[in-house]
Amino acid sequence: MATLQAIKYNDGQLEILDQLLLPESCTFVPIWNVEDAWAAIREMKVRGAPAIAIVGCLSLAVELRKLAAPETKEELCRLVQEKLDYLVTSRPTAVNMHLAAEACVKLCTQLTDNTSVNVAEAKDDIVKHLEAMLANDIADNRAIGEHGASDIMKKNATKDKLRMMTHCNTGSLATAGYGTALGVIRSLHTASKLDQVYCTETRPYNQGSRLTAFELVYEKIPATLICDSMAAAAMKQFKIDAVIVGADRVAANGDTANKIGTYQLAVLAKSHDILFYVAAPFSSIDFQIPNGHSIPIEERPHSEMTHTGSIRTAAAGINCWNPGFDVTPAELITGGIITEKGVFKPDQLAPHQ
Amino acid sequence: MATLQAIKYNDGQLEILDQLLLPESCTFVPIWNVEDAWAAIREMKVRGAPAIAIVGCLSLAVELRKLAAPETKEELCRLVQEKLDYLVTSRPTAVNMHLAAEACVKLCTQLTDNTSVNVAEAKDDIVKHLEAMLANDIADNRAIGEHGASDIMKKNATKDKLRMMTHCNTGSLATAGYGTALGVIRSLHTASKLDQVYCTETRPYNQGSRLTAFELVYEKIPATLICDSMAAAAMKQFKIDAVIVGADRVAANGDTANKIGTYQLAVLAKSHDILFYVAAPFSSIDFQIPNGHSIPIEERPHSEMTHTGSIRTAAAGINCWNPGFDVTPAELITGGIITEKGVFKPDQLAPHQ
Numbered sequence: 001m002a003t004l005q006a007i008k009y010n011d012g013q014l015e016i017l018d019q020l021l022l023p024e025s026c027t028f029v030p031i032w033n034v035e036d037a038w039a040a041i042r043e044m045k046v047r048g049a050p051a052i053a054i055v056g057c058l059s060l061a062v063e064l065r066k067l068a069a070p071e072t073k074e075e076l077c078r079l080v081q082e083k084l085d086y087l088v089t090s091r092p093t094a095v096n097m098h099l100a101a102e103a104c105v106k107l108c109t110q111l112t113d114n115t116s117v118n119v120a121e122a123k124d125d126i127v128k129h130l131e132a133m134l135a136n137d138i139a140d141n142r143a144i145g146e147h148g149a150s151d152i153m154k155k156n157a158t159k160d161k162l163r164m165m166t167h168c169n170t171g172s173l174a175t176a177g178y179g180t181a182l183g184v185i186r187s188l189h190t191a192s193k194l195d196q197v198y199c200t201e202t203r204p205y206n207q208g209s210r211l212t213a214f215e216l217v218y219e220k221i222p223a224t225l226i227c228d229s230m231a232a233a234a235m236k237q238f239k240i241d242a243v244i245v246g247a248d249r250v251a252a253n254g255d256t257a258n259k260i261g262t263y264q265l266a267v268l269a270k271s272h273d274i275l276f277y278v279a280a281p282f283s284s285i286d287f288q289i290p291n292g293h294s295i296p297i298e299e300r301p302h303s304e305m306t307h308t309g310s311i312r313t314a315a316a317g318i319n320c321w322n323p324g325f326d327v328t329p330a331e332l333i334t335g336g337i338i339t340e341k342g343v344f345k346p347d348q349l350a351p352h353q
Numbered sequence: 354m355a356t357l358q359a360i361k362y363n364d365g366q367l368e369i370l371d372q373l374l375l376p377e378s379c380t381f382v383p384i385w386n387v388e389d390a391w392a393a394i395r396e397m398k399v400r401g402a403p404a405i406a407i408v409g410c411l412s413l414a415v416e417l418r419k420l421a422a423p424e425t426k427e428e429l430c431r432l433v434q435e436k437l438d439y440l441v442t443s444r445p446t447a448v449n450m451h452l453a454a455e456a457c458v459k460l461c462t463q464l465t466d467n468t469s470v471n472v473a474e475a476k477d478d479i480v481k482h483l484e485a486m487l488a489n490d491i492a493d494n495r496a497i498g499e500h501g502a503s504d505i506m507k508k509n510a511t512k513d514k515l516r517m518m519t520h521c522n523t524g525s526l527a528t529a530g531y532g533t534a535l536g537v538i539r540s541l542h543t544a545s546k547l548d549q550v551y552c553t554e555t556r557p558y559n560q561g562s563r564l565t566a567f568e569l570v571y572e573k574i575p576a577t578l579i580c581d582s583m584a585a586a587a588m589k590q591f592k593i594d595a596v597i598v599g600a601d602r603v604a605a606n607g608d609t610a611n612k613i614g615t616y617q618l619a620v621l622a623k624s625h626d627i628l629f630y631v632a633a634p635f636s637s638i639d640f641q642i643p644n645g646h647s648i649p650i651e652e653r654p655h656s657e658m659t660h661t662g663s664i665r666t667a668a669a670g671i672n673c674w675n676p677g678f679d680v681t682p683a684e685l686i687t688g689g690i691i692t693e694k695g696v697f698k699p700d701q702l703a704p705h706q
Contacts, residue, residue: 023668198674201658203556203580206666208660214668225658225673227556229581229614233679236616261582263589267624268617305554305562305578309663313559315376315567320578321551326586 003186004172004218007054012065018045018171020186023214033058034083039190041090041097043317048174049248050281053096054133056087057104061130069120076119077108080126092174095249099283104129137176140281141183148184148279149293151336151343152242153193155275161195162188162241167203168259168278169211170246180279181244182212184338187219197223198234202259204304204322228261235272242335243269247280252332254337254346257294260323266332277335277343278328285339287351294329330344356539357525357571358397360407362487365418366555367411371398372526385459387412387436394443394450401527401619402601403634405485406449409440410457414483417565422473429472433479446603452636457482490529493634494536496693501632504689504696505595508628514548515541515594518584521555521612522564523599523632533632535565542574550576551587555612557657557675560579581614581673588625595688596622600633607690607699608645613676619685620696630696631681631690639702640691645680655679 006017012290014031020043021027029045031037037059040046046055059084068135070076084101090179091097107129109119111122130139156162164185171182178186197216202208209225228233234240244267256262256278271277288293307313314320330346341353359370367384373396374380382398384390391410399408413436423429437454444450460482464475485702509515517538524535531539542545552569555561562578569576579587587593596618602610609615609631622629642648655673659665667673683699690697694706 009356016499035358068701184630200582201556201667203554203582209667209671212670216541217668217670223672225667225671227581227613227658227675229553229556229617230676230679232617233613233676234674260580260586264585264617264621267585268620271620271624305580308666309664311662312377313661314554314562315564315570317570317576318562318566319576321583321587322580323583323586326583344651 003178004215005177006173007051007134007176009056009058009131012062014055014062016040016046016055017173019047019211020045023210031055031062032228033063034087038087048169049096050137050175051173052091053100054137054176056090056097057100057130057133060084060087061127064123064127064347066307067123067124071119071120073112073117073119074125074128077112077131080108081105081108100133134176138178140340141175141178141180143180144180144279144281144307144338145183145187147193147340147343148244148277148338149193151338152184152188152275152277153191155214155235155335157243159241163195163198163238164188164191165234165240165243165265166197166212167200167208167245167261167265169207171212171215173211173215174246179219180217180281181246184244184277184279186219187244194222195237197221198226198240199223200226200228200231200261202244202250202261203228207259231265232268232272235274240272240274242277244277244279247278247284248325249289249295250278250285250337250349251291251295252287252349253291254284254333254334255295256328256330257295257297257325258328260326263326263328266328270332270334275335276337279338280331282339282341282353285349292329295327298324356531357568358530359526360411360487360529362411362484365415366469367408367415369393369408370526372400374563376563380571384408384412384415386416387440387536391440391443392597402449403528404492404526405444406453407490407529409443409450409487410453410483411671413440414480417476417480420476422476424472426465426472426475429476430465433461434458438676450518453486487529491531493693494528494531494533497533497691498531498536498540498632501597501630501691502540502544502546502693505537505541505628505630506544508688509594509597512594515546516548516551516591517541518551518587518593518596518618519565520561520618522554522560524565524568526564526568527599531633532598535568537597537630537632538574539572547575547671548654549591550574551579551591551593552576553579553581553614555580555586555614560612585619585621585625588621588627591628592626595628595630596630597630597688600631600637601678602642602648603631603633603638603690603702604642604644604648605638605640605702606644607686607702608648609681609683609686610645610648610650610678611681616681618680623685625689627686628693629686631686632691635692635694635706638702645682648680650679651672651677656681
């Protein structure tokens, strides 16, 4: 069984798995242009910071491939920049789309300045750059998977098969494919070293039960769903070997912002003498931020907690607290931070590894 | 605002709040006989071990009041026992209904043996005994509330107002009224010592968001709903002063079985230097059981985790683990075990306090 592919791209044809229909239905929708991508991102048909950037950029590649080359490189670059500016507005907090847009604009400037490149060649170069993002992200994720799996196997050398726990969705549905934390679990499974992965529901938006569980069932990876409240009981009863999560942003000292609930899994892992790992692309490490205190935490709508679809699940009038993320202090990341460049202890992070 | 009354009984008239309709609607349904009570318990219109026993016994009182006294006390007692045996089958795991039935049968035997009591008087005595359960349970709960609040205030004497955290539902909707852990929070509020109570959703059955939140809104107690995954982040951010939960069963050494998620709250409380209390009637302490290892843990249907009403919230085919309870080791109950007889350290429990 191949890895679930939620973003399919071939020769200027882009299709994405509509995550809004999961887990009821597994339906792919075509993306013909940047407007389609913008709407799909805004409506959360696609989510996860890397996936958002890749779908946005690929939708631009789709358009550019169909476009007759403009008269001048300046005109081409103006057009590309306009479309990127528009894509960035789809979900302003997703930093990856910003970064991807910046990188593409930088390339436009270089191409414009390079007098040996004509407008048609410039257009081709931009398309190639955008199309490469998909393969690059998957390659990075596979490297994360390999580094992570080998580190975890090394630290559990006496064990035949391992029991892992993960939180939220960090798989094919959040990245270009394969995944970060879930990529490590995929690699363990491929190496026949995975006994079972316990995935949390990840309330209130249920990324664990809807998305991670979907990927695990799809790929026949041995998995058990637990409620977020069952993590400690599961750690104790099933003798979990390691907990692995993704990251939205890692500070220079290793403090890690990730989906709400991550911090408490790290505390519980420590109490149960279980290794705790973070898996993320190296680009998620923000060396501008000294520690987790400076990471802003988004508060999300109360309706996520009070309703499931149209069904009210909480008493009317109750006040809610719904932070989207929390910060796990570096000292609780006892396993390490797994990147495509290797596994680092939080205090070993440096900009140029 | 009076305390929410979920079980209303007056002169042979019994009505209960239909908890299945919460939080959408606050509707009382009449209970005319033991069959009505059996169905209401089985369908979970009423839940919580003390509440089940009280509704069962009061439904028998309703029937007995309307009944012409049988010819003999033996006949009366046979009838009472049959109806009690039937009530016990409504939810076989609820030990309180068993205990209540045993106590009532014992009274029947005493009355039969007592030659100075005629059959009409015996019937009245049984009715009085059954009717007294409601008031007795509320009185016990109020005592738990007072003991608990005064202990918590004493241990936080320098603080003007306290921030509490609780789990599941231990209030008027689980008991005859007032509640155990939630009763302590009510008492703190009445004493103007409550700043805020944070209540967990309590997945998968949402007793926190549906029931506890309903009670707190109803009585205008300052409260905030959190997801189970947010407990540690809330403890840290809001500087919680104490966590208080109920108990399904307490072993002789103080190990406590309670709603799944309790154990992890206790671990998190310890990590954050927060006092952790259990509040329960003294009758919940089972001195026959030396420690928590002997307490059986019920596994509940997976559909509780995979669906909300008719909405699927988890991927089809995913395996689930859905234990109803977990066991919190005595050493994590740092605040103490609050009963109607006072507050005890786990190692101070003894059958005759």
